[in-house]
Amino acid sequence: MVLLVEDDGLLLMEASDTLVEAGFQVVEAPHADRALQVLESDREVDALMTDVDMPLGSIDGLxxxxxxxxxxxxxxxxxxxxxxxxGPNDMPDGALFIPKPYAPFDLVQTLHxxxxxxA
Known part of the structure; x- marks a missing residue:
């Protein structure tokens, strides 16, 4: 399951549709606070995909x-x-960055x- 965090409703829907079509289960979150609620629940999250700039919520994507x-x-x-x-110190070790706009194929391949x- 991919936890998808995106504040732009249209981009959230497009990314979610792309991932579902590729066989992923997706849980959508419009901001980081909602994402944290999902992570702290009993749901098993296999990957996090987050936008950086999210004006709602208490923290940004980084x-x-x-x-x-x-x-x-x-x-x-x-x-x-x-x-x-x-920047080089903005992201945690092991995290990967993809600039928008991204090609759906590249997104799916990267997450796979x-x-x-x-695993």
Whole structure:
């Protein structure tokens, strides 16, 4: 299951549809606070995909990525953004960055690779 965190409703729907069509189960979260609720529940999360810039919620996507890497280090983290590339110290070790707009095939392939490596 992929936990998909995106504040833009249209982008959330498009990414979710792409992942579902590729065979992933997806849980959508419009901001990091909702994503943390999902992670703290009993749901098994196989990968996190988060946007960086999310005005709603208490933290942005990079802070969420770092928190997930500390608390749930077995969950692969994929960070996406159309606002620029994160700096070398912005992302946790092992996290991967994909700039927006991304090709659906590249997104699916990257997540398949990340989940396989974590298994």
């Amino acid at each position: 802070a969420l990525a770092r928190l997930v890497a500390r608390r749930w280090p077995w969950i692969p983290v994929l960070v996406v953004s159309g606002m620029g590339t994160p 690779d990340r989940v396989r490596r974590a």
